[in-house]
Amino acid sequence: MPRAFLVKKMNITNGKKNWSLLPDSVRGDIYIPLSLFPSYVNEVCEGSLAEHSCFTTPQKSNTFLQIPTQVLSAQLPSSTAQGQHDQRPECHMRTERLPYVRSKMKITTGNFLPSVAPVVSENASKLANTPSDASVFTCQVCQKTFSTARMLKRHVKCHSKTKRYSCEHCEKGFNDTFDLKRHVRTHTGVRPYKCTSCAKAFTQRCSLESHQKKIHAITQQYAYKERRGKVYVCEECGLTAQTQDSLWNHLQAEHPQSRSIDCNEGKKLAEKDNDS
DNA sequence: CATTGCCCCGATAGCTTG
DNA sequence: CAAGCTATCGGGGCAATG
Structure with a gap:
């Protein structure tokens, strides 16, 4: 008997919590209205393409997505949202349901707040000069950034259909x-x-x-x-x-x-x- | 020695239940 | 509505590998 908790539904309530006001050290999460998510990203995520295409090398230009700075700096698209959408066929409990869209996205670098988050790698290169001197690896599917290639590589798997x-x-x-x-x-x-x-x-x-x-x-x-x-x-x-x-x-x-x-x-x- | 994979973990969202 | 349940995912230690 499928547990209903697995049947997630979209519940994007903008303004439910103002995460942008919270320091990353405290929460590290921000909320992303689905309306801000570019539709073509969804197409990109189809199949295993995401797994192959969403790497960028650190500091390199990112032309895969052109999302306005003011949008991304405040609210980034949810990576897991797209991942979940793709993963539906993996679990029979979830099939034929509304795509579950997680409204949460974790900012993992901890080096910047959403209000000053770098959008693309031009800004990311500046971030690399922060005291931590962390490189920025950007997922081309969801624009999420990571301080290490290792973290990015693992993150990319969440865009993939395949579960090991x-x-x-x-x-x-x-x-x-x-x-x-x-x-x-x-x-x-x-x-x-x-x-x-x-x-x-x-x-x-x-x-x-x-x-x-x-x-x-x-x-x-x-x-x-x-x-x-x-x-x-x-x-x-x-x-x-x-x-x-x-x-x-x-x-x-x-x-x-x-x-x-x-x-x-x-x-x-x-x-x-x-x-x- | 750098990279990679495995494993374990905590934080938290979103759900059900009473 | 509070409490509880479960899934998701990033962080990080450590060993294996090239």
């Missing part, structure tokens, strides 16, 4: 193994993140932290984007271990048939090879 990892339960595709693993928990019911104040448990850490903050007034003492302690999750029963060895022992004792054993076996062997 698919869920064996629902055939939904993901670009990231971790995203797939996290998704599978929705089928297996594994909820590794348990609230210490009540009996509730969650599939994602942020859900737990949100719950603790709202319900128990427990605020995590972490800085923005600070990493929490790593937990090793048994995807068979949801048990969490503090170390890989603990998880390994648990798997051997409780789930000897688990495929996780095989995966961990490989890692263990690799570690042994490295040690020797």
Whole structure:
């Protein structure tokens, strides 16, 4: 039964939040009215063309899109919006629905606010002279900029139809193994993140932290984007271990048939090879 | 040594449910 | 409307590779 949360609909409410007023260090996101998105970009995104064509070398001129400076400097087209549109056939749950358009776009460089964001590489070259001296790599599909080619290359995949990892339960595709693993928990019911104040448990850490903050007034003492302690999750029963060895022992004792054993076996062997 | 791929992560949007 | 759920995607560590 398709969950309705997967049936996303366009909900571009201009002015819902004035993201341009927020410093990137605080939010890093801006909202893009769909009306500002050039229609021909959609055509460009068809098929795998995006994956092949949306690179620019750093600082080089960008003639792929000619979007007015005043438009882009305030509101850039949503990359994920187009990506989602293309990705519809990947999931049967989403087919024959309105194309889901994410209104959010993350500004990843952190070096500039939307109001002063460089539009094309002429301005980007100026950005390269910022103290961080970060190069700017621009996606030619959505004009999103990245400080490294590596980030751009990965971003380009979101414009592509192809998903490398698919869920064996629902055939939904993901670009990231971790995203797939996290998704599978929705089928297996594994909820590794348990609230210490009540009996509730969650599939994602942020859900737990949100719950603790709202319900128990427990605020995590972490800085923005600070990493929490790593937990090793048994995807068979949801048990969490503090170390890989603990998880390994648990798997051997409780789930000897688990495929996780095989995966961990490989890692263990690799570690042994490295040690020797 | 630079690049690349894999893996894991947090932040958050947009949705459903009660 | 608050709480909870899930997907998306950028950031970054680390090991493998050329």
